[in-house]
Amino acid sequence: MSLTEADRALIEVAAAAIRQRYRNDWQEVGAALVTRTGKIFAGVNLDAYLGRMAVCAEGVALGQMITELGEAGIESIVAVRHPKPHETDRDVHVVSPCGACRELIYDYDPGARVLVPSPDGVVAVGIAELLPNKYSRERNL
Ligand SMILES: [Zn+2]
Structure with missing residues (x-):
């Protein structure tokens, strides 16, 4: 699925x-989501001295949404990575959500669109495509 103008605007958010809050080794990923009611929330990752305490940018953006609106559904979500100081490519690029974030996004909206990198550039895919055969308490096989 190709990107819309709204998708490109979400990537910019x-x-x-992350450009505003970048801090080497601490804040390197930004995320933005648009709710099904059209409201946009952003977040940056929270890295930690103990790596297992880290929180992804998508989770922070989702937390902003839940705090302000409650369950509003996720129309689309995207994460981007800021380059480290030594990297020659200074652009911010779209990255795929990690496995844990795929679970989180699916749980809050199984119909969410996710903007991900592909050989053809950034494309939109459904979260279910990124998490086939997701764990479920239901017997659905
Ligand atoms: Zn993640």
């Missing part, structure tokens, strides 16, 4: 968030 995520990029602006």
Whole structure:
């Protein structure tokens, strides 16, 4: 699925968030989501001295949504990575959500669109495509 103008605007919101808060080894990823009611939330990752305490940018953006609106559904979500100081490519690029974030996004909206990198550039895919055969308490096989 190719990107819309709204998708490109959402990528820019995520990029602006991490450009503003980038801190080497601590804040390197930004995320933005648009709810099914059209409201946009952004977040940056929270790295930690103990790596297992880290929180992804998508989770922070989702937490902003839940705090302000409650369950509003996720129309689309994207994460972007800021380059480290030594990297020659200074652009912010779209990255795929990690496995834990795929679970989280699916749980809050199984119909969410996710903007991900592909050989053809950034494309939109359904979260279910990124998490086939997700764990479920239901017997659905
Ligand atoms: Zn993640």
